[in-house]
Amino acid sequence: MAATDLFDLAVLTLMIACVISIARTRDLVKAAVLFSVYSLVLCLLWVHRSAPDVAMTEAAVGAGITVALFLYTIAHVGRHEK
Amino acid sequence: MRPAIAALVVGLVALVLLAGLIALPEPGAPDSPAQRHVSAEYIDGGSQAGGAANLVTAVLLNYRGLDTFGEVLVIFSALVAVLVVLASAPQTGSAQPAQRLAPSPVVAFIVRLMAPFMAAFAAFVMISGAHLPGGGFQGGVVLGAMTILLAVAMGRDRVARMLRGGARFWVRAAAPLVFALVALIGWASTGWWFGLPGPGPFRDALVLALDIAIGVGGAAVLAGIFLALSRE
Numbered sequence: 001m002a003a004t005d006l007f008d009l010a011v012l013t014l015m016i017a018c019v020i021s022i023a024r025t026r027d028l029v030k031a032a033v034l035f036s037v038y039s040l041v042l043c044l045l046w047v048h049r050s051a052p053d054v055a056m057t058e059a060a061v062g063a064g065i066t067v068a069l070f071l072y073t074i075a076h077v078g079r080h081e082k
Numbered sequence: 083m084r085p086a087i088a089a090l091v092v093g094l095v096a097l098v099l100l101a102g103l104i105a106l107p108e109p110g111a112p113d114s115p116a117q118r119h120v121s122a123e124y125i126d127g128g129s130q131a132g133g134a135a136n137l138v139t140a141v142l143l144n145y146r147g148l149d150t151f152g153e154v155l156v157i158f159s160a161l162v163a164v165l166v167v168l169a170s171a172p173q174t175g176s177a178q179p180a181q182r183l184a185p186s187p188v189v190a191f192i193v194r195l196m197a198p199f200m201a202a203f204a205a206f207v208m209i210s211g212a213h214l215p216g217g218g219f220q221g222g223v224v225l226g227a228m229t230i231l232l233a234v235a236m237g238r239d240r241v242a243r244m245l246r247g248g249a250r251f252w253v254r255a256a257a258p259l260v261f262a263l264v265a266l267i268g269w270a271s272t273g274w275w276f277g278l279p280g281p282g283p284f285r286d287a288l289v290l291a292l293d294i295a296i297g298v299g300g301a302a303v304l305a306g307i308f309l310a311l312s313r314e
Binding site: 052053056057060061064068072073 | 207215216217219220227231307312
């Protein structure tokens with residue numbers, strides 16, 4: 001297996017692991033942070049696929065702004081899923 | 083019973099998606115339809131016609147100018163929607179105030195230390211978008227993320243005071259306004275909507291103004307959504 005395939009495989013495995021953890025956790029702060037990790041890992045995939053402009057947007061919006069908005073909302077509605 | 087149905091639905095959807103995935107050509111395969119028809123055209127004439135040495139920027143600004151204009155309108159509409167919903171929400175003075183998010187001194191210091199560098203990077207991405215990957219939108223999201231970080235570290239109200247009254251109104255609407263203006267100028271000078279005048283300093287100035295307007299306007303929109311949501 002080529003090194004580039006190995007990279008894709010590692011990134012995709014990490015992303016799937018993040019998604020499963022997000023679905024399983026009842027702690028919303030944990031879910032928001034895991035979503036940020038998911039976006040950062042996805043950002044690596046964009047760079048690898050030679051799309052640095054998409055990667056930049058993904059890092060700023062997906063890993064940054066969205067999670068900040070989530071966290072502010074969680075501060076209002078409570079940390080644990082009922 | 084319900085988990086079994088859910089598993090069945092997930093399995094079916096996954097099957098459809100995988101079937102579609104298998105039919106896709108290899109990424110970057112030279113004989114795929116996308117490479118043979120559109121790409122060749124773009125690579126041949128893209129940087130000439132598109133107004134930017136970077137091909138992605140050229141395609142976004144010229145061949146897909148209308149799409150990009152639509153995207154700019156979408157994020158502007160998102161801000162308008164948030165403001166309308168929050169402004170019409172009943173004032174609940176008795177509601178429990180949200181827990182204050184007081185960041186640790188370490189986080190606050192790091193954010194204030196890094197902010198000038200982030201702003202410089204955002205400006206670089208906006209200005210150099212014509213010949214490097216990036217552009218107005220990418221610079222704008224970096225600038226917007228910086229503003230939100232500052233709002234978290236220094237307190238929301240200090241950041242909200244930076245831009246007030248009429249200036250705030252115009253800056254938030256800058257991206258769609260300038261884009262529409264550039265489309266009009268293009269129409270006047272080439273006869274095509276979103277067309278760009280021939281190569282030269284005038285076209286470079288137009289592209290630069292467009293990139294800066296999309297960047298600053300986009301950042302103001304993102305920061306505006308955050309500031310509206312974080313209002314007590």
